[in-house]
Amino acid sequence: MHTIIDCTFRDGGYYNQWAFERTLVQNYISVMAETGVDYVELGFRFFAGDKFMGPCAFTTDDYIRSFDIPKRLGVAVMVNAADLTNYPEGPAAAVHKLFRQRADSPVQLVRIAAHFREIVKLEPAIHALAELGYLIGLNLMQIGERTPEEIVELSRVASDLPIEALYFADSLGGLDPSDVSNIIASLKAHWSGPIGIHTHDNMGRALANSVEAIRCGATWIDATVLGMGRGPGNVRTEYMLIEMNRLGIGKYNITPLLNLLNKHFVPMQREFGWGPNPYYYLSGSYGIHPTYIQEMMSDPRYGQEEILGAIEFLRTNGRDSYRRSFLDASRNLFTGESRGGFNITNWAQGRDVLLVSGSPEAERHKDGVAAFVRRANPVVIGLNLTKVLPDELLTARAACHPVRLLMDAAHYRESPVPVFVPVARLDASVRGSFADVKMLDYGLTVEPGAFEAESDYAVAPAPLVAAYALAIATAAGARRILLAGFDGYFGDDPRSHEMDAIFDVYGQSAKARPLVAITPSRYHVPQTSVYSPDL
Template sequence: MPETVMPEILDCTIRDGGYVNNWHFDKKIVREVYRALSKGGVDIVELGFRGSAKYFDPDRYGPWRFTSEADIHEVISGIDGARIAVMGDYGKIDLEDLEDRKNTPVEMIRIAAHKNQVAQAIELLGRIKTKGYKTSLQAMGFTSYTEAEKDDLRSRTRDSDLDYFYIADSYGSIFPNEMAALFGPFLELAGVKVGFHPHNSLQMAFANTLEAIRLGVHIVDGSVYGMGRGSGNLPTEVLIAYLGVQGRPKYNVIPILQCIERYFIEIKKEKPWGYQLPYMISGMFRCHPYYATELMDRREYSIEDIWKALEVVEDMKPIGFDRTIIEHLIKKGVVGSLGRSALNQSPRPAAEPESRVHVPVPYLNRHPGRDCLILANGPSLKECQKDIRAFIDRYRPVVMGANYLGGLFAPDYHAFTNKKRFSMYVDSVSPDSRLMIGENISREMIGEYVHREYETLYFRDVLDADFDIADGRIMSNCRTVSVLLAGVAVVMGARRIFIAGMDGYLLKKDLKSALFYNEKYDPVDENLNIRRHYENERFLKQIDEYVRAKGFEGIHIITPTSHKAFYKGLENYLS
């Protein structure tokens, strides 16, 4: 590498690493980081964000979300070290938050902006420059820019008085072979230094940085131990070590490694970061990692479902993270068996295979006039097992269960519609039960896990449709399989529908007790479970009304439940 002109190196540990610990760094650690980086050959150290209580609550955020002048002076005092930078998020920093350059050791102000904020951010940086600072624009989410937007940004950068312009690989989605096309047009600009801020979602941060150096960028970012949100950043020490062995005497990795040993190994144990699956998936689809994280946190969608959903998110090119997009994709059935085609559906989905729409439903009116009992998976299924068995013995209902029953019962029908639970629990189905598998689960997947006869459970895998039945096929997914089975009971011709073990998500304060067993796939987020509860209730009401319209009794939940409108306890039937 001796022929290559070396870029400046900026370390952003205290700023970007602050996402891990909410900027609660001890001043001694910040001072030692600054000392180590300065001795290691780093040119610029970014000592945090600049902000004010106007935008950030000091009781919630640590001092390096504000990075006061007093704190900066304290941590760098007596150290003849690297130049100092701070960053502001556009819209969350005011000109008044910055001293005149002559009154501060801070040399550079960097502003991070989304593409809909770039024009205003450049204008703000122009005013910041009049205070005497070097200025830098960080273009976030650059891979989501259209070609026209890239051209516009290039023109604005060319016509500005920026000192630095950064391309930020916000989602860690860039590959080395893409770097030249992204950076080339900006490297042609005179008077502005071009920088690269990598993220490590796809473990490409180091490879991309080396390619950026080869292309001639003027400045690159890293952080100690790669510290940063999610998958983290380019580890500064890796770049410094590499440059050292390439014969660059300026760089000495030892002080940085000593700092890692003393402080960062322990910090990482307490607040982990590094390679994570949601960040890898979002990196592949050039979108905010929260899209993948949100879907994975719900613990009910397979990786294949999430992958297909993010294909759609990538096409939408959203700015940052918008939770309403997730809700829309779930309701439309994009997160599930229908995938991308669900967005083009009419009331009868034209994109669905004809075989799904017209296939005869074999269990239509199979049990006319019978009672049906649905076994859900709440704690009351186990707590009331003895009485539920007595109910079955007395009334001889058609018994339908779902997911994991733990050997408590061997129902007549045992159903799965969730791919994760199917793969986990299908082996637990009693040989005396008839296995039912949702049509949303592919034949390929079924072939991997099932070596017995089964019956397809027919329904449309969408959430935003009301309960209805067309030729025996249920026209929504009814949110959970136990509620869906109440609809299946209607299809089979049930006269009365009883449910046991549907405790509801509002009954127990301890969210871990939502099931009678400990399941890693069940969501523990309180808000998600509250939404799930009311979605279940919506479909229970619709099924109940559907059954009553036929002149039958409707739905009765016979074990303790927070769905109070449907509760009629077991003692009413066993006395």
């Protein structure tokens, strides 16, 4: 006998704060019953917090009773172990705060998501739930990080607890079928009850891992519609049911599910963007918590090189549990003082310095910018590999992000233009790629709220090439700093706020030079026109 739990609204709620439309929830419940799924896990049962969350974050009994739920369909909710173990009056009191007697509740199954270190502390909560009459599922998180010996010991502890099913979750999405087989073998050392699996699809193995689990004796399987779930998502319910039919395990009717999927979940996937991609693949490979990737992909400040740089940082720093502080740190690879080997004093003394960034406005006005450069002969610094101006009009380039430098190394080698680079911040692989490039070693240190431009290094408030180039131009003795291609962003885009904050900090620094945008810009800087004869 196999048990399928669809946990779409519980796992998918990470994208919309668990605020699903009532009509969708009712439609979903009806379809799940018609399809033949055993349980729907309608959400979490959280305590009240300090931010808005929708009804599927609390999944109260009254909320569940407001729907027409067919008798054959079971209802489950999940609680986080930390909410129980950190409750001031203790785990058992937390259970009694969240749950009433099973006979008075529409919930049959309560699942607890727990890390290994939390299991012993959870025992009072598990016994309290059992005394209330609930079936209990214990979900072991991040099992891929545990040794076989630890898993065997956990199976011994679990065998003495009143739980219905012992689950393991591939929380970081890095398991393969052989890992699944070994984990189940370890769990069976002492546990003789049902085993369940919850898979994530970072590396495209969610379905294969679930099928392998069944082959090895697992009988409880999690899935979500269209794979909806945090980060890369989960094994898809529709795929899992097709496989169950193929294996002769059940007879599931997927027709109504496909209608639900196409009508409601395909549009939601377009809106929220869950599903596998190379970043999630890397996170699964390196054991990085998928929320890091999800957060970066939803933050427009993170481009390709920033995400790759953060992944490289997180490989060895706080990778397996999500902490915003680690994500912020991953964006800052420039802590600590770092001096360069190039003394920039008087490099552009008394001359205008033009900073050129690749952008739609710079491309639109590139002929005007080129004509101005030929006429006025400013010092010209191209940011990264901008192609707005030909090489012969550039005095130098500036680049500072190690990942982007590594990706662009071949292009720099093909160009005769020297490049300002904080060499001390580059690892050996990047330095080796730049062996044939004329590098001007100007150091960079990042310190929020600070701006300094010294003869051989800069202190900037963010690790952005625009801030680095501002410091270069300032330390070089610029008369004015002209900006081409600094378009800015529409609306309340955080990238605009970040760049305006840099300009504000720069303007308050002791050595600040006048800034003038010569192509259209949404930033809060003075503007003129590249076509003005008085420029």
